[in-house]
Amino acid sequence: MPSQDHDAFRIGNLPEGLNVTVSDGPPNAFKNIKQNELQLTQDISKFGLAGKIWHSAYALDLFFSEWTQPHMQPSNPIPEEYYLGQASKPYRILELGAGTGYVGIALARKLGPDCKIYITDLADVAPLIQQNVNDYQESLTAQVAVQPLHWGDIEHGNKILEEGELDLVIISDCVYFPELFGLLTETLLQVCSKNTQVVIGYKSRSLEKETGFWQDFFGRYFEYEPVRNISPPSTDSDSDDDETVEEIFGQEEDLYVFIGKKRPANEYKKADDTFTTLLFCTMNI
Secondary structure (H helix, E strand, O other): OOHHHHHHHHHHHOOOOOOOOOOOOOOHHHOOOOOOOOOOOOOHHHHHHHHOOOHHHHHHHHHOOHHHHHHEEOOOOOOOHHHHOOOOOOEEEEEEOOOOOHHHHHHHOOOOOOEEEEEEEOOOOHHHHHHHHHHOHHHOOOEEEEEEOOOOOHHHHHHHHOOOOOOEEEEEOOOOOHHHHHHHHHHHHHHOOOOOEEEEEEEOOOHHHHHHHHHHHHHHHEEEEEOEEEEOOOOOOOOOOOOOEEEEOOHHHOEEEEEEEEOOHHHOOOOOOHHHHHHHHHHOO
16 A cells, blocks of 8 residues: 555544544434434444445435435435436536545445446545445345545546546534645546535634635635525415524534535635634524
8 A cells, every 4th residue: 555545544544642442423413303213334443434424424314314404405316316316418416525434425326337436535444444345234225335535636537537527525523623725625626527416514622723725715616505404484474474494504513514616617716705604604503
């Protein structure tokens, strides 16, 4: 294994003073919501941070569940026909920094055979993903490919694109280490076309470190907005003043889902204040 890949694994997944435990299930806000929770292998001792199921994985699983769509805005970007197995053309999904593979595997159990999901992480982490894919193989209805993808590695990105343009890129709990923000953004710029949608699950843990990703990296090149829960007006009231109620999805857990698309090259920014505006005006953090 190239030393560069192993160094990236060590830096990103085995930070000094690592002190985390395996997940025991969804965060409190989601515990009462019916989900087919996956029981994947977790192994922090061997895979570090990549060996744990993080909270954003549960949020994205819920977001991509077909039955939640009437209650989400913006809604799931995956067209309904791919859930019904009635698609007329392929749909390609890439998960970056997949860790245990939770989100990709959950999606592969929901979507039909016209979907192909590339579940990727560093080469050191790929065996854990493959083990979890193998454990659920009989229930997977979409196509799945487990591949190494080192952020910033052009050859890895090109290999993913060999089969065609990507429709969707998914990132779950990968915004935590400033040294990797540039590499992650490089890969996003490479693999995303103007038509590719990006869905990011994000748990706020250290705003001082994490704001830079949204302001100086992702936000410069991508337009994005948070997913909101939509609650229709009460049918028990005769008032004409009732309004649809919106709240940020996952806000009670400092947990958010963002949907974005790449800006045209002539609209790239020096910096972007979308995230800061959301913090002060919407999220109330």
